[in-house]
Amino acid sequence: xxxxxxxxxxxxxxxxxxxxxxxxxxxxxxxxxxxxxxxxxxxxxxxxxxxxxxxxxxx
Amino acid sequence: xxxxxxxxxxxxxxxxxxxxxxxxxxxxxxxxxxxxxxxxxxxxxxxxxxxxxxxxxxxxxxxxxxxxxxxxxxxxxxxxxxxxxxxxxxxxxxxxxxxxxxxxxxxxxxxxxxxxxxxxxxxxxxxxxxxxxxxxxxxxxxxxxxxxxxxxxxxxxxxxxxxxxxxxxxxxxxxxxxxxxxxxxxxxxxxxxxxxxxxxxxxxxxxxxxxxxxxxxxxxxxxxxxxxxxxxxxxxxxxxxxxxxx
Numbered sequence: 001x002x003x004x005x006x007x008x009x010x011x012x013x014x015x016x017x018x019x020x021x022x023x024x025x026x027x028x029x030x031x032x033x034x035x036x037x038x039x040x041x042x043x044x045x046x047x048x049x050x051x052x053x054x055x056x057x058x059x
Numbered sequence: 060x061x062x063x064x065x066x067x068x069x070x071x072x073x074x075x076x077x078x079x080x081x082x083x084x085x086x087x088x089x090x091x092x093x094x095x096x097x098x099x100x101x102x103x104x105x106x107x108x109x110x111x112x113x114x115x116x117x118x119x120x121x122x123x124x125x126x127x128x129x130x131x132x133x134x135x136x137x138x139x140x141x142x143x144x145x146x147x148x149x150x151x152x153x154x155x156x157x158x159x160x161x162x163x164x165x166x167x168x169x170x171x172x173x174x175x176x177x178x179x180x181x182x183x184x185x186x187x188x189x190x191x192x193x194x195x196x197x198x199x200x201x202x203x204x205x206x207x208x209x210x211x212x213x214x215x216x217x218x219x220x221x222x223x224x225x226x227x228x229x230x231x232x233x234x235x236x237x238x239x240x241x242x243x244x245x246x247x248x249x250x251x252x253x254x255x256x257x258x259x260x261x262x263x264x265x266x267x268x269x270x271x272x273x274x275x276x277x278x279x280x281x282x283x284x285x286x287x288x289x290x291x292x293x294x295x296x297x298x299x300x301x302x303x304x305x
Contacts, residue, residue, distance in 0.1 A: 002108050009103070013114035018179050022118045022172040023099075026125065029164050030277065037284050044291055048304040051295070 073150050073290045074299045080283040087280035094273035101266035109263075116263075118176045123267055124274040126169040129197060130232050132162035132278060136204075137229045140222035152218025153293065155225060156208055157286035161278055163201035169194055181245060189238040190246035193231060200228040214293055 003009040012019040070076050102120040109116040136158040143151030173191065174184040185191065204221050211217035234241075239248045250259045251267070259267075294300050 003104075012117070013108065015113060015115035015117075015179055018115055018175045019117050022121050022175045025171060026121045026168055029168055033161070033164060033281060037281065037288065040288055041284070044288055045304055048291065048295055048300065052301055052304060 071148050071150050073153065073294055074297070076150055077287055077290045077303070080287050084280045084283040084287075087276045087283065091273055091276035091280055094269055094276060098266055098270035098273050101262060101269060106262045106266045107260060112180060115176070115179050118172055119263075120266055120270050122169065122172040122176060124271045125165045125172060126194070127271060128274045128278055129162055129165035129169050129194070130235055131275075132158050132165060133197060133200070133225075133232055134229065136162060137225040140218075140225040143218055144222045144226075149215075149293075150290075152215070152222065153286050153289045154282070155218070155221065157282045157289055158278075159201055159204045159208070159221075160285070161281050163198060163205065165274075165278070166194065166198040166201055170198060186245055188245045189242040190235065190244050193235040193238050196231055197228075197235060200224070200231060204228075 010016060010020075070079055098120065102117055106117070106120075108114055136155045139151045139154040139158070142148065143155065170191070173194075177186070178184050204224055207224055208217050208221050211220060238244060239246055251264065291300055291303070
């Protein structure tokens with residue numbers, strides 16, 4: 001391992017902004033994509049169930 | 060009938076694929092999580108400091124996987140789109156639509172992490188270099204695909220129009236890949252290729268390869284989840300969807 005301390009690890013040899021920016025943005029994009037898909041699925045399920053209920057009620 | 064025959068075409072029916080995808084995606088998501096954890100550990104604690112680029116080179120552990128995913132997803136998306144045009148199968152267009160947003164995100168990440176690497180190493184966020192420009196065109200192709208998809212109300216017609224766009228755009232992928240050979244670019248050449256031994260330290264190579272596989276697993280899991288949403292939405296008036304949502 002090449003880190004002598006935690007602060008050295010976070011400093012990334014002076015490249016902290018670039019390295020953590022890259023990894024952080026990638027993680028953020030993945031998290032946002034997962035959350036969007038989850039909420040899309042929930043909304044779709046609610047919508048389809050409501051549609052089904054109203055269809056049953058009218059028939 | 061041969062008992063070992065798998066009825067692959069059974070899964071080309073959206074209804075069957077919906078349930079198959081539902082069983083498959085948790086496996087890919089688990090693999091993605093495990094491999095990402097392993098890849099990150101190698102990226103930060105095993106891979107040594109680079110002699111020339113110091114710690115700044117660690118950006119490659121997300122930049123390279125994101126970049127190659129953006130190209131591979133495009134090829135897979137175009138293949139599904141072409142298959143849909145040729146055989147008129149409904150699932151093909153749904154698969155292409157499920158891949159496009161994730162491909163666009165990877166192209167975006169490739170450009171931004173590349174800029175974050177370019178600023179300290181080259182002294183510029185952006186240059187109009189062949190590699191960078193062709194990757195930017197790839198992002199625009201994805202965005203064009205998504206815009207065209209949402210502008211046509213009939214999904215089957217949208218699939219056909221988007222398939223043509225996707226297929227025409229395929230020409231850009233080899234241009235991106237070979238741009239560092241064909242032109243004298245600022246972007247460095249490949250450190251890993253099929254024909255030569257890799258020109259990087261072994262732990263760096265392992266870290267990168269594991270991150271590449273992790274991104275693959277992530278993309279597959281995400282595409283399977285998204286295609287399930289698309290299938291439900293498009294097949295909403297069928298009996299099986301009504302049973303499935305009950």
